[in-house]
Amino acid sequence: MTSPSDVGGEIGFDIDVRDVDAVADRRDELVASVRDHAGTIAYQLARLQGGDYGRTELSTPGGEWTVKHEAGELEFLLFSPNRGSDTYVVSTKRPPDPAGLATALDDYANMVAAWNDYVESLSGVLDGVTADFPEPESTDGVVAERDRVLDAVRETCGVIAGEIHRYEGDDYGTFTARVDGDRWELKWDEGAVSYLRVGGSGGVYLLSQYEAPSAADVREYADPFAGFVEAYNEFVAELESDLTRVDIS
Structure with missing residues (x-):
């Protein structure tokens, strides 16, 4: 009986199958870093919105990002590029495609900058708002x-x-x-x-x-x-x- 290696030798295959472990490990390493970093944004968003669930959309030159939290924990981070398919950079389901992750990470710094701009726009919004209210009448x-x-x-x-x-x-x-x-x-x-x-x-x-x-x-x-x-x-x-x-x- 002829083995698969014999067949390959007979027809002249001499090609190495690349190991994906290195790519997967690097992807997982990057996703973990983003999860920790974006988790800070999710926590701050939860404090700002004051609810158990919430989300916000941030526009960048490369597309639009969606940050969603549950009880202050990052539930997902979605990147929707101007061209191409959406990429869940962080999610509870499955890791992102390496190519999609690479595209998203090229724009990630812009997302953080957009978040910072949003927070900065709220600075001083409550300045001058009085907390001296009339006493409510008793019933x-x-x-x-x-x-x-x-x-x-x-x-x-x-x-x-x-x-x-x-x-x-x-x-x-x-x-x-x-x-x-x-x-x-x-x-x-x-x-x-x-x-x-x-x-x-x-x-x-x-x-x-x-x-x-x-x-x-x-x-x-x-x-x-x-x-x-x-x-x-x-x-x-x-x-x-x-x-x-x-x-x-």
Whole structure:
């Protein structure tokens, strides 16, 4: 059987296959240096932008560079030359092509200069900006007034919920009434108030288990609430009238 070396000898091949290790090692050495150097830019960019993720584009005579960071660490450094293919000089995927790396590194100093120019352009941008701001007004008074009104509404609704629960005998239920065109709904749960809502499913919750209404909403519906109570009293009066007409003789 003829070996491959025999075949090569027979047809006259006498060509050495070049070892790529030296090229790959040099490329990796250069990429590591760029990663360390550009990592400083990424860190400074993160401080400037103030977020966990960010990027910036820097234009140079040779093309455009993109620096992207994640939590202050360089995620990638991309060079997009004016002519030719993009080269990820630094990335988390694979090392760059040596030829593309060489082209990018020829322009790398220009990228650093562009970054420095950008930072320099921000120098003094906050000079003269005052940090003396007006004192914000406290909402304590408004909140206290809102809570005072709501406490009275809650107390009244508690009586209504307890009475209806005692009359109906069910653990859950609602009492509804229409006041000046608005639908009011009081939901009770075992005699306690679950919510008081005005205006249907998309309306305002004057009472709820979650958050208090705005002071403006309380002001708008505080007076009409009296009409809701009157509607409840009329409901009770009708029940009493109905009961008086029951004849068991």
